[in-house]
Amino acid sequence: MSPKPLEGIRVIDLCVVWAGPFGTMLLGDLGAEVIKPENPFVFQPMTRGAMARPPQALADNSIAWAGGVPGGNIGDRPWDYSPTFVSLYRNKKSFTVDIRRPEGLDVLKRLVAASDIVYENNATGTMEKLGVTYDWLKAANPKIIFIRVPAYGSTGPYSQARALGVHLEAVMGHSLLRGYSDADPSSNTAIYSGDYLAGAQGAFAAMAAIWHRDRTGEGQLIEIGQAENAAAMFTQAIMDYSLNGNVQGAITNRDVLGRAVQGVYPAKSPGTAATMDDRWVAISIEGDDEWSAFAAAIGNPAWASDPRFATSDARLANHDEIDARIAEYTATQDDYELMHRLQAVGIAATPVLEASRMFDDPHLRTRDFFRTQTQRSSGTYEYVGPLWQLPETPVEFYQPPVMFGEHNEYVYREVLKVSDDEYQSLLAGGHIADAYDPSVP
16 A cells, blocks of 8 residues: 555644644544644543533533534543544544643653644643743754644734634624625524634645755744634635725625526425425526526526526526525425436536435445544444545545544553653553543533
């Protein structure tokens, strides 16, 4: 088998929540050895779940991906199988150490000396309070690459501010650019797109830094401010204001460039007892030729030849009425059948799928999008597959979502080569564990 693209690269994952863990997961998928130090005395909320030992009521009443557990059963090790965790911690190793104490910080320093990248996305100041600065890292390893992914960056008036995904969406304008055009932002659901973009950008920056180090021998400090990084997704709104003084707002499902027709329309519901609004199809029609093809595909109804809909400008001006006409038709159609019929004549169309239907989607199944993994704590489940298809260096899931302290022996014995006496001392001090301390809720 061919070597993995990042084989031989070791990454220390000091990350929390989503943005950082997603980036290190991508590096792990590409073959880097990702090692996560975890503190048995400190639980990071929304990293291994909502709480180390959540009450059953929390699991019963939480959104599954936030505070839930498989099957709703808390079990003995809920920190090992929270959806927030297992979705981001494949292809990683876990060992435990309390880096708040001098002997624990020394363990981290020795691991830094044997690594290539340190990656973190904690609140600004967290690493400094622990003594983990770039200068400290360079003293341990002059060639180290330090990737930091704070919410707002380390400089500027917001640098010390705390933020989660919903706050970043607000400050970068995303909360105002999506949703219904006649509704206020409170009706939106947070989608945390900035977390995943920052993670992807962090992995990209890491590979560029590795390339630079291999050419020059130099490590470097890389900073990715999540807010400004995510704001770059909405350059059309920024440039519209810069060039024209226009302030864009939410446009529901309309085309951002003002082309007609585009929308999400109701499709036929399965069975007879279901309501008519639980399946949908997204349709985009550009130009007169596509409009004619669309009309033919749905049987050339009389309204499709209405002079008010004859040109793109006319369709844009009468978009609301067209939406109503299309919705009346699509509500009688199966979403997949309609997609294939429209795609056959060059119209962009697709069903709107919830998670349960994604699992059954023939396209995703054909492309091996889902991968089965077995973890000792949670059992066997299907997970989202790799982001890339690299035929010469295939992405494999060689490590299922890692359990807490699963690789203590490997890291301490093989990587750090600690003596038996030191190992026993760290064990007695609570640094080495396979579960959170009973004092952690």
